[in-house]
Amino acid sequence: MQKTLVIGAGGVASVAAHKMAQNHTVFPDIMIASRTKSKCDTLKVDIEKRFGKNTKISTAQVNADNIDELIKLIRNYKPDLVVHLALPYQDLTIMDACLACEVSYLDTANYEPLDTAKFEYKWQWAYQEKFEKKGITAILGCGFDPGVTGIFTAFAMKHHFSQIHYIDILDCNGGDHGYPFATNFNPEINIREVSAKGKYWENGQWIETQPMEIKRVRNFKGVGEKDMYLLYHEELESLVKHVPHLRRIRFFMTFGQSYLTHLKCLENVGMTSIKPIKFNGQDIVPIQFLAAVMPDPSTLGPRTVGKTHIGVIFQGIGKDNHPKNYYLYNICDHQECYREVGSQAISYTTGVPAMIGAMMYLQGHWKKPGVWNVEQLDPDPFMIELNKWGLPWHEDFNPVLVD
Numbered sequence: 361m362q363k364t365l366v367i368g369a370g371g372v373a374s375v376a377a378h379k380m381a382q383n384h385t386v387f388p389d390i391m392i393a394s395r396t397k398s399k400c401d402t403l404k405v406d407i408e409k410r411f412g413k414n415t416k417i418s419t420a421q422v423n424a425d426n427i428d429e430l431i432k433l434i435r436n437y438k439p440d441l442v443v444h445l446a447l448p449y450q451d452l453t454i455m456d457a458c459l460a461c462e463v464s465y466l467d468t469a470n471y472e473p474l475d476t477a478k479f480e481y482k483w484q485w486a487y488q489e490k491f492e493k494k495g496i497t498a499i500l501g502c503g504f505d506p507g508v509t510g511i512f513t514a515f516a517m518k519h520h521f522s523q524i525h526y527i528d529i530l531d532c533n534g535g536d537h538g539y540p541f542a543t544n545f546n547p548e549i550n551i552r553e554v555s556a557k558g559k560y561w562e563n564g565q566w567i568e569t570q571p572m573e574i575k576r577v578r579n580f581k582g583v584g585e586k587d588m589y590l591l592y593h594e595e596l597e598s599l600v601k602h603v604p605h606l607r608r609i610r611f612f613m614t615f616g617q618s619y620l621t622h623l624k625c626l627e628n629v630g631m632t633s634i635k636p637i638k639f640n641g642q643d644i645v646p647i648q649f650l651a652a653v654m655p656d657p658s659t660l661g662p663r664t665v666g667k668t669h670i671g672v673i674f675q676g677i678g679k680d681n682h683p684k685n686y687y688l689y690n691i692c693d694h695q696e697c698y699r700e701v702g703s704q705a706i707s708y709t710t711g712v713p714a715m716i717g718a719m720m721y722l723q724g725h726w727k728k729p730g731v732w733n734v735e736q737l738d739p740d741p742f743m744i745e746l747n748k749w750g751l752p753w754h755e756d757f758n759p760v761l762v763d
């Protein structure tokens with residue numbers, strides 16, 4: 361009987377744990393462990409109310425910044441896989457604990473030091489040999505973006521292209537939660553990501569832009585016309601390494617004017633800073649204080665309406681040696697997600713791929729000693745499960761390109 365340890369009890373972990381309970385033959389026994397145990401207990405009650413008790417669920421308290429606590433928890437529970445859905449700051453402590461206990465690992469976001477707003481794969485890639493030697497697997501970035509975007513790329517490479525030259529990843533959230541300013545996943549991580557400089561890769565080099573400097577307008581199927589902006593996003597780093605013949609890769613995300621105006625204003629007054637300041641004799645980090653007063657993303661579910669549309673446009677030479685354009689995408693409805701698992705579509709589009717990635721490992725498709733980005737693994741069984749578990753994908757052989 362396979363056991364899965366889920367670390368974290370926020371928006372993404374909630375969806376992944378709900379989907380594991382739906383998929384109880386693959387996940388007969390799970391443990392949800394997080395910083396605040398009461399959140400794990402509430403989650404367990406909600407899951408059992410919706411989907412019954414076919415999956416045995418236990419809960420625990422853990423500080424995932426503390427390796428000794430993690431090792432103790434893993435040794436007691438003895439999972440086959442640790443699914444890390446807490447925050448990117450904990451990637452390395454959890455990977456270290458997995459190494460010490462010889463257990464495989466999966467996450468949805470790459471490591472980012474708490475005191476520097478800079479995410480990079482180098483820290484996690486450095487574990488390649490250690491994981492290989494222990495015969496355990498680490499699957500990195502298995503949400504939607506990163507995650508499904510990399511799996512779409514592996515699928516396009518395997519079935520459609522002999523060479524991919526251009527990739528544009530498009531992330532559109534057409535959802536409306538009714539607040540003037542809120543984020544759909546962890547506010548601190550979200551604001552760190554979008555307030556950073558933009559960056560894309562072309563002809564062998566990285567080109568940096570000012571935040572939100574490059575804007576395009578696009579009509580997204582299922583959503584309508586939206587402004588989208590070029591951002592740096594973590595899968596660009598791994599795809600540049602893993603897609604041969606690539607000439608350019610970019611990432612665009614949609615933002616509404618209200619979000620951007622609030623963000624600019626908060627930046628201008630210093631509220632997005634990650635440098636601690638003294639306040640009433642106490643050290644506080646402005647962005648953490650801001651996150652604490654903003655709406656909790658896990659409460660946005662009931663009030664968010666509309667759809668997300670996330671996809672990847674590929675251009676290159678097809679298997680028949682002719683030029684080819686190809687678009688793979690998913691459309692997801694916020695309210696349908698809420699009805700099914702009590703969460704909005706941003707958590708859903710991340711939590712479902714995390715569950716499927718865990719399934720790929722437990723079923724042996726992705727059991728391979730070492731540290732892997734998802735585009736290095738076989739996309740076919742994953743693509744089949746995406747259609748079954750709530751994120752069906754669509755193809756367009758004549759997509760409108762981004763200039």
Ligand code: NDP
Pocket residue numbers: 367368369370371372373393394395396399422423424425445446447448450468469501502503504505506507544545546547549657658706709710
């Ligand atoms: P939330 O803030 O909703 O949840 C984070 C959870 O982690 C909370 O339950 C929190 O505990 C717990 N946690 C934080 N620190 C610790 C710690 N030291 N020890 C134990 N538990 C801890 O975040 P989300 O669910 O929105 O996001 C989860 C992850 O998914 C993030 O890494 C995010 O970057 C990633 N993500 C990836 C996406 C993708 O497509 N690849 C898209 C969206 C998110 P507490 O409840 O006590 O605060």
